[in-house]
Amino acid sequence: MNHKNLLILLFIAFLISCNKEKSTTAEVKKITVTTIKTVNYKQLQPLLEKKDDTIYVINFWATWCAPCVKELPYFEKLGAAYSSRNVKVLLVSLDFPKQVKSKLIPFINDHKIQSEVVLLDDVNEDIWIQAIDKTWSGALPATLIYNKNKRKFYEQTFDYETLENELNQFLKP
Amino acid sequence: MKTIQKIVLCSVVFLITTAFTTSTENGYKVGDAIEDFSLKNVDGKMVSLSDYKKAKGFIIIFTCNMCPYSVANEDRINALDAKYKSKGYPVIAINPNDPKASKGDGFEDMIVRAKEKSFSFPYLFDEGQKVYPKFGASKTPHVFIVTKKEMKVKYIGAIDNSSKNPDAVTEKYVENAVDALLAGKKIEKTETRAIGCTIKVL
Numbered sequence: 001m002n003h004k005n006l007l008i009l010l011f012i013a014f015l016i017s018c019n020k021e022k023s024t025t026a027e028v029k030k031i032t033v034t035t036i037k038t039v040n041y042k043q044l045q046p047l048l049e050k051k052d053d054t055i056y057v058i059n060f061w062a063t064w065c066a067p068c069v070k071e072l073p074y075f076e077k078l079g080a081a082y083s084s085r086n087v088k089v090l091l092v093s094l095d096f097p098k099q100v101k102s103k104l105i106p107f108i109n110d111h112k113i114q115s116e117v118v119l120l121d122d123v124n125e126d127i128w129i130q131a132i133d134k135t136w137s138g139a140l141p142a143t144l145i146y147n148k149n150k151r152k153f154y155e156q157t158f159d160y161e162t163l164e165n166e167l168n169q170f171l172k173p
Numbered sequence: 174m175k176t177i178q179k180i181v182l183c184s185v186v187f188l189i190t191t192a193f194t195t196s197t198e199n200g201y202k203v204g205d206a207i208e209d210f211s212l213k214n215v216d217g218k219m220v221s222l223s224d225y226k227k228a229k230g231f232i233i234i235f236t237c238n239m240c241p242y243s244v245a246n247e248d249r250i251n252a253l254d255a256k257y258k259s260k261g262y263p264v265i266a267i268n269p270n271d272p273k274a275s276k277g278d279g280f281e282d283m284i285v286r287a288k289e290k291s292f293s294f295p296y297l298f299d300e301g302q303k304v305y306p307k308f309g310a311s312k313t314p315h316v317f318i319v320t321k322k323e324m325k326v327k328y329i330g331a332i333d334n335s336s337k338n339p340d341a342v343t344e345k346y347v348e349n350a351v352d353a354l355l356a357g358k359k360i361e362k363t364e365t366r367a368i369g370c371t372i373k374v375l
Binding site (some may be wrong): 062064065066067094096123124125126129130136137138139140141155157 | 240241275311312315330331334335337338341343346365366368369370371372373
C-alpha cells in the first residue's frame, strides 16, 4: 500500500517536472578542439568529490559505445538548460588512448560537444571502478550525479526526461 | 491541448520506465548453483554444459563481435581455452546481444568472426537473450567460472587487470582462479571489475 502511494506521488512529481520546460539557449562554442586532457583515476577523483554548491553530472562514455553516443545529446541539452542553476556536466571518455586523435577529437568537433571532456586512462580498472561506485560492474554508459550532500550512481542509459527527472531530485532543497 | 499531449506523453514515459526497469542485480552470485542451458553454436549444433562429460568446470565468457573491449580480448580468450581445455576447464563463449539492437552481432556475423579469429571454443548465441539475465551478466566481456560437479559459480569478473592493453597485464584474474581450483586452493579474488560494453537488447 505504502509502495503504491509512493509511486502515485512520484508520478505527480514527474508530471509537474515534465511541465516545466526550460528554454535556455547557451552560446555555442565554435572553437575546434585539438587536444583532450588525459587523467588517471587519482587525477579524476577530486572532480568526483567536490564540495561546492554545484551539482555535477558525470557521464562515463566512449565513442565506440553506441548507447553512449545515443544519450550524449541529452547530457549536452541538460548542461545547457541548467547551466544557470549551478549544474555542470563532465564527460569522462573511456576511449582507447591510441584513438584519441583518430576518433575522440573528431567526434567532439563533429558533434560540437559543449560539455567538458576528459579522457580517463588508468590500468587496474578493478580498483577505480569500485571506488567510483560499489554497484558499478564496469558497463558503459554509466552516470554519476552528485552535490555536496547527495550522490547517486546509474549503470543505465537515459532518455532526456529520465535524466532531467533525476537531476530534479538534486535541485530540490 | 499541448499540455494534455505533454501529460499523456509524460505518463507513457513514466509507466514504461517503471514497468520495464530491468536489473541484472538478481543474477548469479559467487557460490550460487547455475542452471544448465542449451544454446546454438556457430557450427550449428546445440551446446549444453552437460555435454562435457570430462570437464571439471567451465570458463563461461559473455562476449560479442562488436564491442572493442571484447575484440581486445579475443586473443586472450583463445589463449585461455588453449591453456585450460586440456586441464578440464574449457572456454564457453556466449554472445548475449540482440542483433536487432547491435548490428554485426547476429548469428551469421558470429560464424564469420569465429572463423576469422579461429576460435577454438564454442561461440554460442543467446537467442532471445534468455540466458545472460540468469547469470546477471551486464557487459561484454564478462567472465563466470563454474565448477562442473556442483555447477557452482566460483568467480565473476574480468579476464585480467588490463582489459584494453594486453601488454600492460600484471595480474591474470581468470588464470589465477582456475589454477587455484585445479590445485584445490581458495581463490584469492572471486570478484573483479573491468570496463565493458553494456549488453545490447531492445
